[in-house]
Amino acid sequence: MASAVSILSKPCTGSVIKNRRNSRQEFKITARVVAPKKPNLPELSVKSIPQTDLRVQEIVQRQLQTRTDDHSICRRPDQFHPEFLEDAFERCREICAEYAKTFYLGTRFMTEERQKAIWAIYVWCRRTDELVDGPNAIHMSDMVLDRWEERLHDLFNGRPFDMLDAALTDTVQKFPLDIKPFRDMIEGMRMDIKKSRYENFQELYQYCYYVAGTVSLMTVPVIGMAPEAIWDAPNTYNSAVSLGIGNQLTNILRDVGEDALRGRVYLPQDELSQFGLCDEDVYSRRVTDKWREFMKGQITRARFYFNEAEEGVPKLDKDSRWTVWSALMLYRDILDAIEENDYDNLTKRAYVGRTKKILMLPLAYTKSVSPSFAF
């Protein structure tokens, strides 16, 4: 994925931490991260593969290296009373179970420590999103986001503001999480309040990275990598970011009609006009042949990111692969559902039925253990 990678032209070395900071391993990165193969899109959309440098590899390198000294100050194992922490994680679990049933189900296949960490991350992401999308969004301003960012710094430095922040403080003390993806997500919220149109795919990609690619950078240190794949960490993180991008692009395609009701069009304006379309066509809610052709290209591109993501799953810790295959397949199926709706995402919301979701779980499990999907 061109935008999210910086080309690693020479090998570099360092120490890597797998989940727990005290289990370090030496690693050597020799991989050359290359721009992706172009998806088979109508010609007008191909040039939209982004080139923006989001400095993802800097985050990857930092996550792989020993935490810096300023983080060590907050490593006191007895910082929080165990009962307080238990309550904090229980609250995170409840929120995740209530608001994100599918994610919650996915986390149930993980170890207890990992589950708790993912719930804490989920809750932080949800609260961040609520600032701009929730009932108090009317009070949203740059100042509110600045204050939220200050709180983020505080919680990373062992000074949580409330119980839910404390769950994340405990998580960043146990797993090698970097603050940058969290700050980038806040940046995505800043972008969302300022912008309701995206000129081209590069701009849209940047938004998707901020609000979803960042989730991947937050979760990989928790779900862990296979020890034999550590040397390929940069490519694995790229695949992980692709999963976030694929998910967000899919969300956007699923929600075109709903977003339009809020005056938002998360589709590249230049591509709309290349297909002879404009905002008015979105607002009119009429599914025309032009719209169908346009949607085919958008769906192909979203699938391209899921295919990129697939390459990374076998490089994850074996205990996490089932969950990730499930997430990937569940979201990708939404694209099939849009096709099944004959590309009507203006008046209908595509969804994957319960039976299909349940049937998909053993398939995901088979992939997670099958040698043909092994690294």
Ligand SMILES: CC(C)=CCC/C(C)=C/CC/C(C)=C/CC/C(C)=C/[C@@H]1[C@@H](COP(=O)(O)OP(=O)(O)O)[C@]1(C)CC/C=C(\C)CC/C=C(\C)CCC=C(C)C
């Ligand atoms: C089975 C299943 C779904 C498993 C869960 C996998 C998992 C650990 C996900 C992370 C959960 C998390 C911390 C979410 C944060 C909240 C957030 C911002 C979610 C956004 C998704 C859509 O949410 P929304 O509620 O708007 O959508 P619905 O209306 O409910 O459809 C996001 C768009 C982000 C999604 C991003 C990911 C799922 C990426 C997660 C990355 C990995 C698990 C690493 C994968 C690694 C490789 C190598 C492929």
